[in-house]
Amino acid sequence: MSSYQDLLAQKAALEKQAQELDKALADARRAERAGVIAQIKNLMNEHQLTVEDLAAKPGKASSAGTAGRKVAPKYRNTATGETWTGRGLQPKWVQAAVAAGKKLEDFAI
Structure with missing residues (x-):
């Protein structure tokens, strides 16, 4: 030891x-x-x-020129004239109309 x-x-x-x-x-x-x-x-x-x-991130060069551009609306609420581009979350008027049984195509411009 x-x-x-x-x-x-x-x-x-x-x-x-x-x-x-x-x-x-x-x-x-x-x-x-x-x-x-x-x-x-x-x-x-x-x-x-x-x-x-x-x-630089690969494949991102072409999209950098389009970033921040306004997009034309694709859907219009005929009652109020509100529009939606189809991007992002659905507005409340679209959600309510779809919940009431209407189709999104009904609002297409």
């Missing part, structure tokens, strides 16, 4: 090894990251990409 002093010495040695291992891990991670960053930069140069290209 080991004495208390022996166990404390072992603990100190293990803690020193753990610190050295942590430093070695950090160094290895830094070196690996540097290699990956260099590889990414080479690929970006090869394909003439910019950081902005990486931030």
Whole structure:
């Protein structure tokens, strides 16, 4: 059986090894990251990409020009003249009419 002093010495040695291992891990991670960053930069140069290209969402470029545009109404309440584009939640007048048995097509413009 080991004495208390022996166990404390072992603990100190293990803690020193753990610190050295942590430093070695950090160094290895830094070196690996540097290699990956260099590889990414080479690929970006090869394909003439910019950081902005990486931030852009694929397939969204064409819809960006239409964002915020007004949409023509598709449905009209003949009694009040209210309109609805057919997008988003149904207005209360549409909900009430559908609940009363009418079809959405009855209000099509």
